[in-house]
Amino acid sequence: AQKVTQAQTEISVVEKEDVTLDCVYETRDTTYYLFWYKQPPSGELVFLIRRNSFDEQNEISGRYSWNFQKSTSSFNFTITASQVVDSAVYFCALIRSGAGSYQLTFGKGTKLSVIP
Amino acid sequence: EAGVTQSPTHLIKTRGQQVTLRCSPISGHTSVYWYQQALGLGLQFLLWYDEGEERNRGNFPPRFSGRQFPNYSSELNVNALELEDSALYLCASSLDQGSISGTQYFGPGTRLTVL
Numbered sequence: 104a105q106k107v108t109q110a111q112t113e114i115s116v117v118e119k120e121d122v123t124l125d126c127v128y129e130t131r132d133t134t135y136y137l138f139w140y141k142q143p144p145s146g147e148l149v150f151l152i153r154r155n156s157f158d159e160q161n162e163i164s165g166r167y168s169w170n171f172q173k174s175t176s177s178f179n180f181t182i183t184a185s186q187v188v189d190s191a192v193y194f195c196a197l198i199r200s201g202a203g204s205y206q207l208t209f210g211k212g213t214k215l216s217v218i219p
Numbered sequence: 220e221a222g223v224t225q226s227p228t229h230l231i232k233t234r235g236q237q238v239t240l241r242c243s244p245i246s247g248h249t250s251v252y253w254y255q256q257a258l259g260l261g262l263q264f265l266l267w268y269d270e271g272e273e274r275n276r277g278n279f280p281p282r283f284s285g286r287q288f289p290n291y292s293s294e295l296n297v298n299a300l301e302l303e304d305s306a307l308y309l310c311a312s313s314l315d316q317g318s319i320s321g322t323q324y325f326g327p328g329t330r331l332t333v334l
Contacts, residue, residue: 138322146307148325194262207252209262 105130107197109210116185117218124180124213126195132156137178138196139169142212148194154178185217221246223326225310231332232300240295240329244312250274251293252313252323253285257306265308268293297331305333 106129116122128137139151152162154171162169166183182189195210224243232238244251253265264277268287276283282298291312297304307328313321 140325145327146330147327148309148311150322150324153322196262207264209264211261 105132105135105197105199105206105208107195107208107210109193109195109213111213112211113214113216115216115218118187119184121181121183122185122215122217124182124193124195124215126178126180126210128176128178128195128197128208130176130197130199132199134199136198137171138198139178139180140194140196141191142194143191151180151193182215185215187217187219190215190217223310223312223324225308225326225329227329228327229330229332231334233334234300234302236300237296237298238300238331240297240308240310240331241292242295242310242312242326243292244310245314245324248312248314248324249291250313250321251287251291252311253293253295254309254311255279255306256309256328257303260306262309266295300333302333305331307331 108127110125135156137154140148141151142148152169159171159173168181170179192212192214194212197208199206223245226241242251250269252267255263255265265279265283266276266285267274271287285293285295287293307330309325309328311323311325313323
C-alpha cells in the first residue's frame with residue numbers, strides 16, 4: 104500500500120514570508136514518481152513539478168524550490184517571498200511505476216493563504 | 220496550444236438520474252484520467268484510459284463508467300446518481316503512452332450537484 108501525508112491542513116503567512124509545505128510518502132516500490140500540483144480557487148490543478156525516485160537533486164524554479172529526501176521519504180515544497188497569488192491548495196502526489204498495475208495517490212492537500 | 224477541456228462546467232441533477240461528462244485531452248496526448256474531488260475527501264482516482272482501453276479504475280462502484288474515443292476524447296458516465304456523487308470531476312491527460320508515470324495536465328473540471 105502507498106500513502107501520501109500532508110500533515111498541514113491549512114497554513115497562513117504574511118506576504119513576503121517564506122513557507123514550506125510538507126509531504127511525506129510511503130511506498131514499498133523502488134521506482135516511483137512524485138508530483139506537486141497547485142489548485143487555485145478557480146479549481147483547475149496546475150502541474151508544478153515531477154520527480155522520479157532516482158533523482159534526489161533538489162530543484163529551484165524562481166521562488167519555488169523542492170527538497171527530495173529519500174532517507175526520510177519526504178518531498179517538501181518551499182515558496183520564498185510568498186505572494187498573494189500563491190494562495191491555493193497544494194497537493195503532493197505519488198505514482199507507482201510497475202508493470203501490470205497502477206496506483207496513484209494524492210495527499211489531502213494543504214491550503215495556503217497569503218495575507219497582504 | 221489548447222489545454223484539457225471539459226464540458227459542461229456545471230451540472231445539476233437529481234437522485235437516480237444519469238449524467239455524462241466530457242473531456243478533450245491536449246492534442247497528442249493519448250492517456251486520459253478521471254478524478255473525483257468531493258468536499259473533504261481530496262482527489263480520488265476514478266479511471267484511466269489509454270489508446271481507447273480502460274487501463275485501471277479506482278475504488279468506485281460499477282455505476283461509474285466511461286470510454287475513450289478514437290480521437291482520444293473521453294466520457295465519464297455516472298448512473299443512478301446519489302447525493303454523495305456531488306463533487307468536482309476532473310479530467311487529466313498525459314503524453315506518455317501506456318505509462319502511468321506521465322505528467323498529468325488537468326482540465327478545469329465539471330461541478331456536479333446532485334439534489
